Amino acid sequence: MSALLNVENLRIGFRGAETCTVEGAFFSVHSGETIAIVGESGSGKTLSCRAVMGLLPPKAEIRGGSAAFCWEPGAAAPVDLLQMSERKLQRLRGDKISMIFQEPMSALSPLHTIGAQTAEVALLHGVSRRAEAKRMALEAFERVGFPDPSRAWSAYPFELSGGLRQRAMIAMAIIGQPKLLIADEPTTALDVTTQALVLNLIKQLQADTGMGVLLITHDLGVVANVADAVVVMRKGRVVEAGDAGEVVGDPAHGYTQKLVAAAPKMAPKPAPITSLSTPDPILSLRGVTRIFEERRSGLFKPARRFPALRGIDLDVPRGETVAVVGESGSGKTTLARIALAADRPTAGTVRFRPDAQREDLDVHALSRKELCAFRRSAQIVMQDPFAALSPRMRVREILTEPLEIHRLYDQAERRARAADLMRRVGLDPMMIDRFPHAFSGGQRQRISIARALMLEPQFLVCDEPTSALDVSVQSQILELLEQIRRERGLSYLFISHDLAVVGQLADWVAVMRSGLIVELARPSALFAAPRHPYTRALIAASPEPDVSRKIDVKAVAAGAGEPSSWPEPYRFDGERAPELIEAGVGHFVRAAA
Amino acid sequence: MLRFLIFRTLAMMGSLLLISALIFFIINLPEGDFISNQIAELKATGQENLIAEALFKQQLYSLDRPLWEQYLIWLGVAPGEGGYTGLLQGELGWSFELNKSVAEVIGDGLWLTLVVNLAAVLFVYAVALPLGVISAVKANSWVDYLAAFVGYIGLATPNFLLALILLYYGKQHLDLPIGGLMAAEFEGQPMSWDKMGSILTHLIVPTIVIGTAGTAAMSQRLRANMLDELNKPYVTTAKAKGASPIRRIVRYPLRMALNPFVADIGNLLPQLVSGSVLISVVMSLPTIGPILLDALKSQDHLLSGFILLFIAFLTLIGMLLSDLLLALLDPRIRTGARKR
Numbered sequence: 001m002s003a004l005l006n007v008e009n010l011r012i013g014f015r016g017a018e019t020c021t022v023e024g025a026f027f028s029v030h031s032g033e034t035i036a037i038v039g040e041s042g043s044g045k046t047l048s049c050r051a052v053m054g055l056l057p058p059k060a061e062i063r064g065g066s067a068a069f070c071w072e073p074g075a076a077a078p079v080d081l082l083q084m085s086e087r088k089l090q091r092l093r094g095d096k097i098s099m100i101f102q103e104p105m106s107a108l109s110p111l112h113t114i115g116a117q118t119a120e121v122a123l124l125h126g127v128s129r130r131a132e133a134k135r136m137a138l139e140a141f142e143r144v145g146f147p148d149p150s151r152a153w154s155a156y157p158f159e160l161s162g163g164l165r166q167r168a169m170i171a172m173a174i175i176g177q178p179k180l181l182i183a184d185e186p187t188t189a190l191d192v193t194t195q196a197l198v199l200n201l202i203k204q205l206q207a208d209t210g211m212g213v214l215l216i217t218h219d220l221g222v223v224a225n226v227a228d229a230v231v232v233m234r235k236g237r238v239v240e241a242g243d244a245g246e247v248v249g250d251p252a253h254g255y256t257q258k259l260v261a262a263a264p265k266m267a268p269k270p271a272p273i274t275s276l277s278t279p280d281p282i283l284s285l286r287g288v289t290r291i292f293e294e295r296r297s298g299l300f301k302p303a304r305r306f307p308a309l310r311g312i313d314l315d316v317p318r319g320e321t322v323a324v325v326g327e328s329g330s331g332k333t334t335l336a337r338i339a340l341a342a343d344r345p346t347a348g349t350v351r352f353r354p355d356a357q358r359e360d361l362d363v364h365a366l367s368r369k370e371l372c373a374f375r376r377s378a379q380i381v382m383q384d385p386f387a388a389l390s391p392r393m394r395v396r397e398i399l400t401e402p403l404e405i406h407r408l409y410d411q412a413e414r415r416a417r418a419a420d421l422m423r424r425v426g427l428d429p430m431m432i433d434r435f436p437h438a439f440s441g442g443q444r445q446r447i448s449i450a451r452a453l454m455l456e457p458q459f460l461v462c463d464e465p466t467s468a469l470d471v472s473v474q475s476q477i478l479e480l481l482e483q484i485r486r487e488r489g490l491s492y493l494f495i496s497h498d499l500a501v502v503g504q505l506a507d508w509v510a511v512m513r514s515g516l517i518v519e520l521a522r523p524s525a526l527f528a529a530p531r532h533p534y535t536r537a538l539i540a541a542s543p544e545p546d547v548s549r550k551i552d553v554k555a556v557a558a559g560a561g562e563p564s565s566w567p568e569p570y571r572f573d574g575e576r577a578p579e580l581i582e583a584g585v586g587h588f589v590r591a592a593a
Numbered sequence: 594m595l596r597f598l599i600f601r602t603l604a605m606m607g608s609l610l611l612i613s614a615l616i617f618f619i620i621n622l623p624e625g626d627f628i629s630n631q632i633a634e635l636k637a638t639g640q641e642n643l644i645a646e647a648l649f650k651q652q653l654y655s656l657d658r659p660l661w662e663q664y665l666i667w668l669g670v671a672p673g674e675g676g677y678t679g680l681l682q683g684e685l686g687w688s689f690e691l692n693k694s695v696a697e698v699i700g701d702g703l704w705l706t707l708v709v710n711l712a713a714v715l716f717v718y719a720v721a722l723p724l725g726v727i728s729a730v731k732a733n734s735w736v737d738y739l740a741a742f743v744g745y746i747g748l749a750t751p752n753f754l755l756a757l758i759l760l761y762y763g764k765q766h767l768d769l770p771i772g773g774l775m776a777a778e779f780e781g782q783p784m785s786w787d788k789m790g791s792i793l794t795h796l797i798v799p800t801i802v803i804g805t806a807g808t809a810a811m812s813q814r815l816r817a818n819m820l821d822e823l824n825k826p827y828v829t830t831a832k833a834k835g836a837s838p839i840r841r842i843v844r845y846p847l848r849m850a851l852n853p854f855v856a857d858i859g860n861l862l863p864q865l866v867s868g869s870v871l872i873s874v875v876m877s878l879p880t881i882g883p884i885l886l887d888a889l890k891s892q893d894h895l896l897s898g899f900i901l902l903f904i905a906f907l908t909l910i911g912m913l914l915s916d917l918l919l920a921l922l923d924p925r926i927r928t929g930a931r932k933r
Contacts, residue, residue: 090835090837093834099833101833107826111845120834120836124835158925
């Protein structure tokens with residue numbers, strides 16, 4: 001059988017640049033097959049796929065190659081999509097070939113209802129009656145699993161959760177019953193449990209319609225779960241291609257081997273199972289509650305209240321790493337802010353003891369001067385290294401600024417310390433006079449880490465420090481953080497949405513959901529015997545680069561739902577949650593006794 | 594939506610009240626008023642016989658009372674002892690300089706001002722919209738540069754000069770009338786088709802002159818907004834759906850870029866009214882602009898106060914209009930208003 005899409009020797013360059021950004025890419029997709037294109041940012045995987053649909057950015061141009069598309073094998077001769085006129089291509093787009101984008105919030109128009117945006121595809125491709133288009137859209141909503149299709153019809157994107165938005169995007173892509181679906185990192189912006197459900201949905205739709213799927217991803221775990229074949233790209237070239245099982249299980253090319261090795265796996269840091277009795281916690285949270293109030297609607301209506309944290313008890317033992325894991329909206333970032341006195345709890349206390357001999361301090365009752373001293377010993381590494389560094393300051397200024405603020409050392413000493421830390425985080429001190437934009441994402445995160453270390457803190461909050469980075473860079477940053485912690489005897493509060501990332505360096509893992517800790521244990525115990533359905537869902541949903549370990553969609557669906565749908569004894573009764581009980585040695589779970 | 598409307602209208606009335614107080618006290622900041630100046634002058638020139646009449650007017654309009662009392666009387670909430678009842682009672686007051694009632698002085702001028710400025714606003718929007726969109730879509734092409742060039746000339750040329758040039762060439766080549774807002778024979782006549790036609794032809798040049806600067810500024814602003822929106826992912830999505838180039842510009846980014854465009858309505862009105870004073874003088878348009886200028890100079894405070902209040906009222910109406918349009922255009926504002 002001939003291929004649905006056969007791309008050969010594709011070359012793409014940016015206007016004005018002599019070298020090609022994509023150099024001789026090739027891949028082919030058959031009906032009913034999923035091909036994954038894997039690579040890091042800048043590998044040319046997205047450009048290659050967009051070229052097929054004629055969606056290149058204005059400055060990019062196709063310099064050669066062919067993309068033979070044959071939507072009715074046998075009936076018609078294949079057409080070359082790259083040579084096609086814009087007008088003809090326009091007729092194919094959305095009808096025979098459609099696309100799902102990475103960030104559904106920005107890929108959907110905020111001013112039109114989901115219904116109107118979905119029905120538009122039908123109206124553009126031959127359906128003339130609005131009622132018919134609406135019927136088709138409602139059907140598509142039903143197929144992608146909207147609980148209430150008619151409500152989805154009149155909903156705006158900002159009224160939906162991330163998962164539902166991506167479902168709307170998928171509904172829009174499948175309403176025309178395309179032969180080829182191009183999915184550009186369709187789950188990167190989603191929580192891991194939502195990702196599992198969305199991937200499963202695409203798989204199901206493919207089984208129903210027999211369409212070919214071209215999946216762009218950076219995640220080998222996703223590849224191992226859904227792809228039949230893989231094309232690995234690096235710097236615009238295909239470095240390895242073949243059957244998914246073979247490539248992921250036994251990579252031949254050095255780069256693929258590196259990628260597979262860097263992919264986070266559910267391998268907990270080995271640690272003896274002990275109880276959580278810490279005589280000397282560096283940070284200790286008791287009953288920390290934070291309630292956000294929405295602006296009052298009318299004069300007489302009470303303000304709506306959103307509990308972001310609902311009574312958190314958590315200790316960070318000195319010299320250890322406590323990881324807080326949860327989906328977006330679980331309250332983990334609020335927790336980090338409160339721990340650093342960047343926000344005040346509605347109730348509860350945070351106590352901090354800089355060293356074992358000293359008295360512990362109530363972080364939220366400090367005077368200005370004490371607070372300043374507190375900030376010297378507690379620092380943060382932020383999530384987005386692009387936003388966290390001022391683009392108008394040189395790296396030297398970024399690094400010496402904390403010392404200036406705290407009036408420490410003289411100018412020469414500050415510079416010497418900055419240069420020294422550059423070396424410690426693996427950067428060349430020669431680059432210290434450059435601006436942040438001269439550095440890659442991973443290098444910037446190293447700068448962020450160096451900045452946090454300038455004041456020689458004892459305690460560091462890491463707020464998703466690797467979620468904006470490529471996998472290979474991610475593992476390097478994690479190693480660096482772990483190395484620094486050991487050398488300096490630091491204590492970490494590590495915030496993440498990814499259990500696999502956390503497993504490698506945490507001594508304790510706290511799983512959060514709806515502002516509560518639902519399970520707390522050593523990672524080895526947590527991964528080997530998770531108790532709580534939500535933890536199980538998180539573990540089941542984590543894609544691993546291993547074709548024999550598929551995502552267990554049933555377990556994900558069981559635990560990822562609303563707390564009121566969890567099985568007994570874990571079920572929440574309305575707003576009332578069960579207590580956190582010790583189920584094993586050093587293993588706590590929120591369940592009715 | 595209805596609640597939003599009621600709430601906005603109430604807020605608008607509150608603002609108007611505040612503005613009225615500000616206007617009244619600011620106008621009265623300079624020492625003296627028209628009548629006291631007049632009395633002083635009469636005394637100096639020895640025309641004692643006229644002083645009695647001036648004193649009578651002073652009492653009639655309670656100008657001898659403290660300022661806050663005068664304000665309340667002017668507003669119409671506390672009728673003065675002299676017999677003047679104030680704005681809310683329908684009495685607009687007296688122009689001491691012209692010796693006519695304010696209603697009489699302003700008369701047609703009010704409506705003609707409205708007509709001229711409405712025409713200018715429509716002109717601004719009708720020209721700026723396509724110009725801005727085309728300049729953005731064809732950014733850095735000759736169309737874009739030409740539009741920017743013409744726009745900057747419009748911004749940089751003094752309006753009165755532009756008015757004179759347009760009047761001269763308009764008369765020579767197109768036989769457009771010079772000056773005024775209607776042919777002399779229609780003045781004071783009841784409205785008829787001929788009169789309307791005459792007003793329309795007289796409107797052409799003033800509309801262009803008053804509107805040019807606003808058009809230039811607005812089309813450049815729209816261009817910038819559009820350029821931001823054109824690169825947004827949802828435009829690519831529309832393309833991936835198979836939408837035609839025009840459809841994917843008009844339906845998506847243009848809708849987004851319209852927001853600031855619409856929000857400007859409220860700001861545009863007062864700018865045009867106060868900016869068109871000079872034009873009205875040059876082109877001898879019977880609008881309230883020149884009247885306001887005279888009234889302010891001669892401290893004819895009841896007249897100037899009313900005109901300023903009227904302009905403020907127009908601005909508030911413009912803002913209300915733009916808020917309503919925004920809510921209509923943007924579901925995020927609409928549902929936000931519903932929740933709050």
